[in-house]
């Protein structure tokens with residue numbers, strides 16, 4: 001009998017009960033469900049590139065890219081298409097199967113669309129899956145991106161509807177749900193998750209996962225981020241989240257969204273190898289690879305490869321990505337520590 005069923009009617013009480021299970025029981029349940037759909041020794045690898053950095057009109061309190069806060073971040077204009085494609089090519093040689101491009105916009109403007117469409121087409125032509133995160137999307141723009149060949153669109157719910165107001169005031173929870181609906185309507189896959197460790201209550205973590213799992217169709221990718229506290233942002237001094245609570249969040253996400261990729265996302269630099277391994281056991285099966293995640297640090301690409309090797313894990317393969325290519329990427333990652341800096345220029 002299958003343990004993991006995709007359900008869209010999770011109640012608050014049920015989610016709370018999962019979070020309150022004894023730790024070992026929770027991890028065992030999550031790991032058992034994980035194995036029904038996925039190879040537990042494989043991890044999907046995505047590379048993220050910031051194609052336009054900083055000066056964002058939104059006021060997300062966790063974000064160094066918001067124009068509302070004074071951080072050390074240098075603003076950058078939209079990157080040229082050729083440069084983006086060059087980075088995508090490099091990411092592919094390092095083992096990435098999906099290339100995510102992020103822009104610090106409230107939403108993409110009409111004038112940006114021809115460049116964005118070209119990027120999608122050219123990155124896709126390399127044989128990579130494409131993903132973008134550009135802010136809110138209208139129905140029309142979602143359709144345009146889908147026509148250009150965009151596979152995934154990332155738009156996070158961030159937190160529970162109740163805590164959301166404390167974190168962002170320039171767009172509503174409903175705006176986010178509308179964007180996800182437009183992405184779905186256009187036939188693209190959805191990447192949507194949230195951030196924990198923002199000073200929220202446990203109830204907000206329950207609420208976040210409940211809202212993600214109860215979407216009409218669960219997101220194919222669910223990034224779970226641990227807040228990276230950046231100096232100059234309103235959350236720079238927020239209290240740390242207990243690491244076990246983070247692992248529990250991963251495990252509950254895995255149980256509630258058994259067919260989704262659960263991505264161990266921002267905040268991995270604060271986690272040691274043991275903690276990351278526990279997250280993999282709890283059902284995380286996707287990571288970002290490269291030395292920066294949009295604008296915050298990410299463990300060096302080669303360190304990731306070495307960790308996977310220690311754990312007997314490997315990057316998930318796609319049809320066009322053979323064992324030989326993995327071996328080559330592993331040796332090159334180990335041998336060439338210089339190149340990881342190229343992953344992320346933003």
Ligand code: SF4
Pocket residue numbers: 056057058059060063064065066067103104105106135
């Ligand atoms: S999270 Fe995105 S929308 Fe919010 S301020 Fe940062 S770049 Fe802008």
